[in-house]
Amino acid sequence: MYQKKVTYRQVGSEKLSVRELLQKWLVPKKWQHFLRIEQNILINGHYQSFNTIVKNNDSVTMNFDFDPRTIQHYLPGNGKLNVAYENDDLLIVNKIAGQKTHPNLDSEDDTLFNDAESYLNKQDKHPYMVHRIDQETSGLVLISKTPYLVPIFNRQLSSKTLQREYLAIVDLNSPIKNFGVIDQPIGLYPNDKRKRMIRKDGQDAKTQYHVISKNSKHALLNLKLYTGRTHQLRVHLSNNDWPIVNDPLYNAKSQNGNLKLFAYKLIYQIPFTDQTKTVQVDIPDFMKLDKKTLN
Secondary structure (H helix, E strand, O other), X not given: OEEEEEEOOOOOXXXXXXXXXXXXXXXXXXXXXXXXXXXXXXXXXXXXXXOOEOOOOOEEEEEEOOOOOOOOOOOOOOOOOOEEEEOOOXXXXXXXXXXXXXXXXXOOOOOHHHHHHHHHXXXXXXXXXXXXXXXXXXXXXXXXXXXXXXXXXXXXXXXXXXXXXXXXXXXXXXXOOOEEEEEOOEEEOOOOOOOEEEOOOOEOOEEEEEEEEEEOOEEEEEEEEOOOOOOHHHHHHHHOOXXXXXXXXXXXXXXXXXXXXXXXXXXXXXXXXXXXXXXXXXXXXXXXXXXXXXX
C-alpha cells in the first residue's frame, strides 16, 4: 500500500470538492473510484462524501490499497547511480552517455533501471519508469519510487507541466538564427528501424531552441521539448542542417567521443500540491565551447 498524507493549501478563492481536488491533482478516474468505494480517502481522519468542500489546512490522507496499473520488474545492476535529487517518492538521476535507460530483455542487468533497482532495494522500494532518454544521451531522468505516481507524472508530461531542457553542441552546416521553434512531424525511417525522419504522415513534434554561444563551426544550444518523440531533438536539428556533434545516426561526420546532448534541467509539479520543483545540474566540461573561438 502507498499512503500519502498532505495538508491542503487553498489557492486564491478556489472552493474544491473532494472529487475536484483529486481531479486537480491528476489522480486517474479509476483510482478516484477505488478511493471512494473503499473509503480510502480521509479528510481530517474521516471519510467524507466526494461532494464535500475541502477547506484550507484540511488534512487529506489517501491510501492507495489496490493494484496499480504499472507493473515493472528489473534485475539488480552493478553500477553506481549519480543522484541529483531524491525524496520519499522519487529519484532524479544523472545518466551517463552510452548506458541504456531500461532493459529490452528480462535478462539484461546493465541499464540505468537495473542500477536503480539495486539502489532502491536498500529502501525496500523499486523503480518505475516515467520517461526515458536515448542510450547515447546523458543527463537527468526522473524515476518514481511507487507505481501510483506514474500516471500522475504521465499526465504532467502530456500537459507540459513536467518539462525537460537540454543542451546540445551542433555542427553549423548552415546558418542558424539566435532563436527558433522547429515544428516538423517525425515518423519511422523506412530502411533502418533504429532511425526516425521528418515525414508528413509522422507524429506532431515541436522543439524550441536558442543559441547560447557559437563559433565558426559549432553552436551551443538550449533546447526545450514540447513533445517527446523518439530521437526528436536529434532528428529536428539534423533536418535543419545542424546535426549534433558525435551523433552516430544523424551526423555524417566521424565521431570523436560521446554524443553532445545533455539533459541538464527537469521541472515537475510536486504531486498533490501546487508547487513546482526544478532540478538542474552543472554543465559538464564536454558540453562547453572554447570561448577563445567565439564570435
